[in-house]
Amino acid sequence: MLTTPVARTALRLARVVSLLVAVVVGSFWLMAASPVDPVQAYVGADVAAIGPEQREQIAERWGLDDPPLERFAAWAGNVLTGDLGESQIFGEPVAVVLADRAAASLALMATAWVLSGVLGFALGVLAGVRAGTVVDRVLSWWAYLLASAPTFWVGLLLLYLFSVSLGWTPVGGAVPSGTLPGEATVGERLHHLLLPAATLSLVGVSPVLLHTRQAVVEAMASDHVAFARAQGERGWGLVLHRVLRNAAGPAVVLQFATIGELFGGSLLAEQVFTYPGLGEATTQAALRQDVPLLLGIAMVTALVVLVGNAVGRVLGRVVDPRAAVLAA
Amino acid sequence: MSGQEQSGGPLLQVEDLRVAFVQYERGLRRRVVEAVRGMDLVVGAGEVVALIGASGAGKSLLGQAVLGVLPPNAVSSGSVRHHGRPLDDAARRRLAGREVVLLPQGVSALDPTASVGAQVRRSAVLAGRAAPRTAAATALTGRGLDPSVARRYPHELSGGMARRVIGAMAAMGRPSVVIADEPTPGLHPAAVAEALGGLRRLADDGAGVLLITHELRGALTVADRVMVCERGRTVDEAAVADFTGDGSRLVHPYTRALWRALPGHGFTAPTIGGR
Numbered sequence: 369m370l371t372t373p374v375a376r377t378a379l380r381l382a383r384v385v386s387l388l389v390a391v392v393v394g395s396f397w398l399m400a401a402s403p404v405d406p407v408q409a410y411v412g413a414d415v416a417a418i419g420p421e422q423r424e425q426i427a428e429r430w431g432l433d434d435p436p437l438e439r440f441a442a443w444a445g446n447v448l449t450g451d452l453g454e455s456q457i458f459g460e461p462v463a464v465v466l467a468d469r470a471a472a473s474l475a476l477m478a479t480a481w482v483l484s485g486v487l488g489f490a491l492g493v494l495a496g497v498r499a500g501t502v503v504d505r506v507l508s509w510w511a512y513l514l515a516s517a518p519t520f521w522v523g524l525l526l527l528y529l530f531s532v533s534l535g536w537t538p539v540g541g542a543v544p545s546g547t548l549p550g551e552a553t554v555g556e557r558l559h560h561l562l563l564p565a566a567t568l569s570l571v572g573v574s575p576v577l578l579h580t581r582q583a584v585v586e587a588m589a590s591d592h593v594a595f596a597r598a599q600g601e602r603g604w605g606l607v608l609h610r611v612l613r614n615a616a617g618p619a620v621v622l623q624f625a626t627i628g629e630l631f632g633g634s635l636l637a638e639q640v641f642t643y644p645g646l647g648e649a650t651t652q653a654a655l656r657q658d659v660p661l662l663l664g665i666a667m668v669t670a671l672v673v674l675v676g677n678a679v680g681r682v683l684g685r686v687v688d689p690r691a692a693v694l695a696a
Numbered sequence: 697m698s699g700q701e702q703s704g705g706p707l708l709q710v711e712d713l714r715v716a717f718v719q720y721e722r723g724l725r726r727r728v729v730e731a732v733r734g735m736d737l738v739v740g741a742g743e744v745v746a747l748i749g750a751s752g753a754g755k756s757l758l759g760q761a762v763l764g765v766l767p768p769n770a771v772s773s774g775s776v777r778h779h780g781r782p783l784d785d786a787a788r789r790r791l792a793g794r795e796v797v798l799l800p801q802g803v804s805a806l807d808p809t810a811s812v813g814a815q816v817r818r819s820a821v822l823a824g825r826a827a828p829r830t831a832a833a834t835a836l837t838g839r840g841l842d843p844s845v846a847r848r849y850p851h852e853l854s855g856g857m858a859r860r861v862i863g864a865m866a867a868m869g870r871p872s873v874v875i876a877d878e879p880t881p882g883l884h885p886a887a888v889a890e891a892l893g894g895l896r897r898l899a900d901d902g903a904g905v906l907l908i909t910h911e912l913r914g915a916l917t918v919a920d921r922v923m924v925c926e927r928g929r930t931v932d933e934a935a936v937a938d939f940t941g942d943g944s945r946l947v948h949p950y951t952r953a954l955w956r957a958l959p960g961h962g963f964t965a966p967t968i969g970g971r
Contacts, residue, residue: 591804597765598875599865600793600822609818613809689849690808 384674388667392444395666396659400436404657443660453660457652462664465649470668472542473645475561477634480568485623487569488576493615495577496584497607508581511574519633523567523640530563537563540642564641568633572626579622583615590614617688624680628673705780707904708739708762708796708873713774715757715766732757732772733928739873739904744895746907746919747930748954754928755908759875762906763798764788778873793822794869801879801891803858806850812836812861813846816868823869835864855887863894874898877908892918912939912954924951 407426431439446453452462495507514522530537538544542560543552587593588611596610635647642648646665653662715732732754739745749755760766762776764785776783778791788796807815816835820828836845839860850858866874876895880888892907896918899905909915915922916939924932932948939946943955955961 591800591802592807594765595798595800595805595862595865596807598763598792598798599819600789600869601818602789609810610807614807617809688809690851 380678384671387674388670391666391670392663393440395663396436396440396443399657399659399662402657404655439659443663452664455653455661456658457656457661458658462660465661466646466664466668469644469646469649472643473634473638473647475557476564476568476638476643476645477630479561479565480572480634481623481627481630483565483569484572485576485619488573488623489580489616489619491573492577492580492619493584493607493612496581496588496615497611499581499585499588504581507577511577511581514571515574515578517571518636519567519571520636520640522571523564523637526563526567526570527640542644560643564634564637564643567637567640568630571633572630575626576619576623580615580619583618584611587611587614613687617684620687621680621684624676624683627676628669631669631672705777706738707741707779708906709775709777709780710735710737710758710762711775711777712736713758713761713772713776715754715761715770715772717767718769718771728771731770731928732761735774735925735928735930737906737923737930737933739906741872741904742899742902743920744899744905744907744918746909746915746922747925748909748912748915748922749925750910753925755910755925756877759798759877759906759908762788762873762875763792763796765792793819794824795871796873796875797866797869797871799866799874799876799879799895800862801859801876801883802881803850803853803855805862806853806858808850810849811846812848812850812853816846816861816865819865819868825868831868832864835868836861839864855883856890859887859891859894871903873904873906875906875908878910879907880909880911880914888914889917913958922951924948924954926950 407423427433431442434442443453452466454460455462455465458465491507495504498504527539531539538560542557544556544560593606593610596606601610631647634645635650637643638645638647639651649661650665652658653665713732713735714730717729717731719727719729721727735754735758737745737747737758747755747758757766757770761772764783764787766772772785776788778795783791792798806812813832813836816832817828820831820835825831833843833846837843841857841860841864845853845857845861853861874895879891879895883891892914895905895907899920907915907919912922916936919936922934922936922939923930924934932946932951934946934948934951937945939955942961943952946952946955
């Protein structure tokens with residue numbers, strides 16, 4: 369029925385839109401059901417200094433007394449005209465906050481994503497080729513250990529070792545404290561990026577490593593590798609010509625699919641390292657009931673995850689020609 | 697065929713081949729399982745020798761041992777000679793893909809993620825051909841395949857095309873010994889005849905062919921001699937002509953039982969353990 373490319377694209381777009389709607393409705397409902405009082409969260413410690421009248425004024429200005437459905441409809445109407453609203457805690461348009469924070473997070477997440485992908489694939493191939501040996505066991509155990517370790521805990525351990533005990537890396541922030549973001553040098557920025565990126569890479573390595581290892585083990589036991597061996601192929605030549613591309617398909621698809629997890633991980637890592645990125649803004653928005661900002665972040669995150677999955681699917685087909693047949 | 701005319705002995709000779717696997721039970725207790733417990737055979741130039749036996753009899757391990765591609769946890773002993781020259785593991789691996797080749801049949805022998813052209817070219821490189829690209833193109837067209845086949849992937853080939861591609865790859869080293877391991881599983885009769893006929897032609901062109909199979913009937917149509925193996929040992933060598941009637945000309949009881957197990961040969965259930 370849905371065989372034409374146009375029909376398939378239309379179906380995909382419909383899925384994207386319906387998923388985005390579900391994400392924002394879900395996020396809004398959770399925020400509406402939250403016991404946190406937005407005004408109190410906004411005012412913070414000065415809550416004793418303001419009277420009930422001022423509270424009323426803030427609540428009215430933010431439209432907090434309107435029924436939730438009405439508030440959501442107003443927000444959705446503005447979004448459809450391209451206006452994402454204004455962040456309550458930063459006092460700036462949501463689009464501006466998103467752009468600022470995303471730029472800071474991009475360096476962190478891109479570094480972690482590339483490092484974990486490359487490192488995970490390389491180590492996975494090594495473990496798979498040397499399956500059953502000490503090398504394989506050490507790498508597999510390491511991967512299982514990291515897969516079960518929470519990101520914030522790994523971050524705290526690294527922070528304790530490298531920043532507190534050894535003093536090699538800064539304790540937090542994206543730039544040295546007392547420096548304006550615009551004044552920091554590239555070296556200083558990289559220095560601050562090092563530990564959060566290392567944390568995210570370390571944790572991100574394990575899924576790619578374990579999946580690649582499995583794919584390599586399967587390829588090594590396959591008929592085509594047996595024939596290649598009988599043809600005189602061996603050692604790393606065998607891996608390079610007959611195994612690598614077999615294992616690359618799953619790794620590529622997986623690495624693009626884990627972009628979503630990277631967002632979740634950066635949220636925790638940025639909190640531990642007080643790195644002012646998107647993750648840290650998400651925590652702030654959630655804890656202080658900044659509904660427009662949180663919905664904006666939810667939409668952007670969902671879009672990035674969807675795009676990541678789509679790109680992974682396309683690249684997976686390029687790497688492994690069989691996948692194209694299965695998908696068609 | 698092999699460049700130098702050596703007269704030091706038969707083309708391929710296997711003597712008292714033994715293959716054992718080292719296993720670890722619960723990680724600690726070491727156990728040695730003998731899978732091949734004494735196999736002998738000779739393959740001369742221009743002949744097809746069938747190695748017949750039930751699944752698990754160790755037939756395929758003999759092929760792997762001759763090619764030097766046994767699994768890492770296998771230990772082998774006994775001698776493998778090529779033109780009378782004994783081959784250690786390193787020498788077997790050096791000859792693999794050149795003098796001694798494996799000829800699988802199924803499309804699963806091809807790498808699903810590489811194009812046909814890339815794989816045939818790689819075979820040419822491994823076989824030490826001077827101009828791999830030309831050699832690969834010639835090998836494909838020489839088997840009646842269109843040059844466009846080189847750009848296809850294995851899943852885009854028919855079974856017959858895949859067999860011809862594999863044949864081109866195996867013949868790249870101009871081998872003197874061809875080992876065909878179970879070349880006809882699940883094929884329809886015409887494809888079986890084509891595959892076996894291909895082996896016969898290789899032998900008629902001067903190569904020695906070792907046909908490893910459990911399908912006795914098909915093997916008898918092309919083989920010159922039949923080696924029978926049972927539970928890791930070669931127990932009998934029989935002439936093709938002796939497989940006739942009720943098998944009374946077959947001397948060894950196991951060989952006779954194999955023949956009689958085929959329909960129409962006076963099948964009687966063998967008594968297990970013997971009395």
